Amino acid sequence: MKLRDSLRLAGRSLAGHRLRSALTVVGIVIGISTVVIFASFGTSVQTDVVGEFEDTAASEIIVTSGDVGFGDSSGGPPIPTDLLDGIPAVTDYDVEQLGGIDGVEAVIPSGPIDADAVTVGEETLARGVQVTAIPPAGFAEGDIITGEPFESGARGEIVLTETAVERFEANVTVGDTVTVDYADASPEEFTVVGVTGSVRGGFSSAFSPIFYVPIEPYYAEHGSTAPSASQGVDQRAFPQVTLVAPPDRVTDVQADVERYMTEDSDAIRVENVNDVTVQSTADIVDGIESVLADVIRLVSGIGLLALLVGAFGIANIMLVSVTERTKEIGIMKATGARNREVMGLFLGEAVLLGLAGAVVGIPLGLAVGYGAAVYAEVGFTVPIIWLVVAAGMGIATGVVAGLYPAWRAARVDPIDALRYE
Amino acid sequence: MSVTDGDAAAAGARADGPEDEAVVTVADVHKEYDLGGTVTALDGVSLALAEGSYTAVMGPSGSGKSTLLNLIGALDTPTAGEVIVDGENVADLPERERARLRGTEIGFVFQTFNLMPRLAAVENVALPLVFAEWSRRERRERAETLLSEVGLGDRLDHLPRELSGGQRQRVAIARALAADPEIILADEPTGNVDTDTGAEIMDLLAAARDRGNTILLVTHERRIADHADRIVHVTDGAIEEIEPVEAGE
Known part of the structure; x- marks a missing residue:
């Protein structure tokens, strides 16, 4: 019997029970579309988030005092975590030494300013406010969206993130006045010189309301200090230092930085600092990718469960079908069908059901995944590999679910079958 | 309750066949079923069907006539003895060869028609050819062609349920002839149709025989059996008598 004839006969049988076949396929559709929805939405989020980081920070090495590796959940607020998690321990001397490491193109220390609230006009932001001191080099090319970065030592100039702008009802823009309430000093007025999308080494800056002030002179006035073991005096100390290196030398530079930080730095000798973390952009992107990949696998696994339920549906309906069509099996055997041809017919039906589930489920899953991506405002990415997996699973489900019923069909005794009413 | 031996069967073949050649040879066949106890369906049956012969098997219910038909039709294998069809011992053939034999050398006609309910008449007739891997065209x-010959040229695409009993049986006969088999096995082919239609069915079988098919007909009606060249009377799993039918009857 030719394969085409097999499939045609199998298709005819399924068409003979349209409602039943359709209901059986629904189980597979639910399973496959669930897998595709989660996989496509998850992949979209992954591509979007990772892409964002890769755009902004191609070759940065981030030194943080304290063990704050990515994925370390401190249980704190989800927004500004970059600096708050680190302990201010990287001293001016360390910054100088890091800057001297071969291959380092720029050293960007950053640290929080001790501020309670920020006011623009009548509106005051108090909770979750983060005022951060960075040098002008912290703004990479293209970071600033409107205006320009401040100059080093420019007193009274401030740059804020887009997210910070959105926190105010008034449309804050270049030239506006921002008042910062310090915890231990009288308020100071700043003029907005720029609005930025992100900064070097500031992974959460794209999503957080952050106000940047020049590290000179503000960090000395409102930042932190720590004892410099090497110099024997207290120095300004930063929780985070971002280094810029040529992309092809990041790995080497990172190793040198790590050696210095763990062996010779002041930071490692500061009380309460048990560890320093040295991460490259690639490490962080890898971390994010692996976390997201785990999440995608987990939720897609739920889809597999649904598919399993669908498989039992197919097996069940095929067994019913074998019993109902016992006489037809007898007729086919009497007219020359071999056992394996009978088996192939029933297996073909099961596979067609699984395939139909894939054909309906994949576009459905993509459509819902696309909707979710649009809703979540991330770019939609088609997870090609998962589509192949989903189609394969549909067919495999049919095969696995159809094997036993088909085997039963092949074993039907033609004499009994022909007598069967 | 005499049991014909091999010689007698061979003699029967000689008496019937113009070419003296047995298409089917049944030699001392026993068939037992295990139905919670051994039931003997055939108890030492020998019979030869010459090429182009027309044989009727008569006997009461449970006499073993259907079992004999199933054995010759390669739907079953004997417990002991040999069934030789087209030169091959059915019991020695692997399953796929038995299926091929059923599909190409044997055509079945059943009392209950046994058509595929969801296939049109033309597709039912073509079914053996699907398994014989003929092209669709x-x-x-x-x-x-076959449906036209049995008078159903205008019912090609009708489903079995849209046909009368007689029409269904004509479709079944066309199907039995589709692969141009050597042997036609008919099990009570007129059992579910009225007398007039039964006569048409018997005419179709006669026509097949005239074209050279070997026919084995199982029936319990003398009137139907009389269409054959000879009648094999079976009782309690054994051949009681082989009775030649006078020509012209």
């Missing part, structure tokens, strides 16, 4: 042509 050739199958269709062959099936149309």
Whole structure:
């Protein structure tokens, strides 16, 4: 019997029970579309988030005092975590030494300013406010969206993130006045010189309301200090230092930085600092990718469960079908069908059901995944590999679910079958 | 309750066949079923069907006549003895060869028609050709020709449920002839149709025989059995008598 004839006969049988076949396929559709929805939405989020980081920070090495590796959940607020998690321990001397490491193109220390609230006009932001001191080099090319970065030592100039702008009802823009309430000093007025999308080494800056002030002179006035073991005096100390290196030398530079930080730095000798973390952009992107990949696998696994339920549906309906069509099996055997041809017919039906589930489920899953991506405002990415997996699973489900019923069909005794009413 | 021996069967073949050649040889066949106890369906049956012969098997219910038909039709194998069809011992053939034998050398006609309910008449007729791997076009042509010959040229695409009993049985006969088999096995082919239609069915079988088919007909009606060249009377799993039918009857 030719394969085409097999499939045609199998298709005819399924068409003979349209409602039943359709209901059986629904189980597979639910399973496959669930897998595709989660996989496509998850992949979209992954591509979007990772892409964002890769755009902004191609070759940065981030030194943080304290063990704050990515994925370390401190249980704190989800927004500004970059600096708050680190302990201010990287001293001016360390910054100088890091800057001297071969291959380092720029050293960007950053640290929080001790501020309670920020006011623009009548509106005051108090909770979750983060005022951060960075040098002008912290703004990479293209970071600033409107205006320009401040100059080093420019007193009274401030740059804020887009997210910070959105926190105010008034449309804050270049030239506006921002008042910062310090915890231990009288308020100071700043003029907005720029609005930025992100900064070097500031992974959460794209999503957080952050106000940047020049590290000179503000960090000395409102930042932190720590004892410099090497110099024997207290120095300004930063929780985070971002280094810029040529992309092809990041790995080497990172190793040198790590050696210095763990062996010779002041930071490692500061009380309460048990560890320093040295991460490259690639490490962080890898971390994010692996976390997201785990999440995608987990939720897609739920889809597999649904598919399993669908498989039992197919097996069940095929067994019913074998019993109902016992006489037809007898007729086919009497007219020359071999056992394996009978088996192939029933297996073909099961596979067609699984395939139909894939054909309906994949576009459905993509459509819902696309909707979710649009809703979540991330770019939609088609997870090609998962589509192949989903189609394969549909067919495999049919095969696995159809094997036993088909085997039963092949074993039907033609004499009994022909007598069967 | 005499049991014909091999010689007698061979003699029967000589008496019937113009070419003295047995298409089917049944030699001392026993068939037992295990139905919670051994039931003997055939108890030492020998019979030969010469090429182009027309044999009727008569006997009461449970006499073993259907079992004999199933054995010759390669739907079953004997417990002991040999069934030789087209030169091959059915019991020695692997399953796929028995299936091929059923599909190409044997055509079945059943009392209850046994048509595929969801296939049109023309597709039912073409079914053996599907398993014989004919092309779709050739199958269709062959099936149309056969249906026209049995007078159903205008019912090609009707489903079995849209046909009368007599029409269904004519479709079944066309199907039995589709692969141009050597042997036609008919099990009570007129059992579910009225007398007039039964006569048409018997005419179709006679026509097949005239074209050279070997026919084995199982029936319990003397009137039907009389269409054959000879009548094999079976009782309690054994051949009681082989009775020649006078020509012209």
